[in-house]
Amino acid sequence: MSQRRTDQDHATGSATELEWLRAIARQDRVAFEHLYRQYHGLLSRFLARFTSRRDVIEEMVNETLWVVWRTAGSFRGESKVRTWIIGIAYRCLMKQLRDHPAEPTYGAGDRDQEALHEAAPDESEARQAELRDWLRHGMALLPDEQRMTIELAYYLGQSCEEIAAIMNCAVGTVKARMFHARVRLRNTLPELGGEDSPPTHSAQA
The missing domain is CATH 1.10.1740.10 (RNA polymerase sigma factor, region 2, helix turn helix motif)
Known part of the structure; x- marks a missing residue:
């Protein structure tokens, strides 16, 4: 089409x-x-x-x-x-x-692969299969606003402007949350895998 x-x-x-x-x-x-x-x-x-x-x-x-x-x-x-x-x-x-705060959860879906590519774009297919499970845990560890931004963008396909309207914030805030969420995921994935983590960046938005 x-x-x-x-x-x-x-x-x-x-x-x-x-x-x-x-x-x-x-x-x-x-x-x-x-x-x-x-x-x-x-x-x-x-x-x-x-x-x-x-x-x-x-x-x-x-x-x-x-x-x-x-x-x-x-x-x-x-x-x-x-x-x-x-x-x-x-x-x-x-x-x-x-x-009602509860144990963090993260549901699997077709869009997970896109978020995974953002977090670890150069990994092999076999490696990505392992990383997919880590991603679920990593997403659950994100601050609510950052996680929501990623979910709205990758799972529901909303634009930055639409996310800003949904979350009642500036477009720049949406972009900042998305950036910091990606940084957190890149830092968290090696930690979940038991590897040495890369240098930590500030990721507050």
């Missing part, structure tokens, strides 16, 4: 979601059911990267979509509908992490 066709499909999907959201603002339950089916799986998979508890995931997904139902009329079109909804899920997740 060409990039032009992909862009057209994304534009069509965004327009459809905007129509649903406008209908939801008028309390249209059918439109809400469409949007619910569209986002339930995506949000569930994203949130599962932070907790393995299905009941907690379902609670956060339902809370996110309940907020969408109640506040659809407040959407002003300053971002994509997708970005707006993910922003609501992000706030639900951060509240959950603050209120």
Whole structure:
């Protein structure tokens, strides 16, 4: 599929979601059911990267979509509908992490390979298989804001501008968090493998 066709499909999907959201603002339950089916799986998979508890995931997904139902009329079109909804899920997740801190978890997914390449771009395929497990642990050790930035960028494919809207911060802050997260991962991977770690860089954002 060409990039032009992909862009057209994304534009069509965004327009459809905007129509649903406008209908939801008028309390249209059918439109809400469409949007619910569209986002339930995506949000569930994203949130599962932070907790393995299905009941907690379902609670956060339902809370996110309940907020969408109640506040659809407040959407002003300053971002994509997708970005707006993910922003609501992000706030639900951060509240959950603050209120109920738990053992750090990191869910495996197709985008892990991309993050792994950023952390260790020159490793062989066999070596990367071993590093993949370390990456899961390394991601779990990142500060929440840095980890969230990486997840939004690599797992959900959000741009720096979209992440800034989701996290309510400046684009420069997003880029700084991403940089420091990569530094932490590069430093952490050798430590997890029992090797001498490279010089430590400051990684606070």
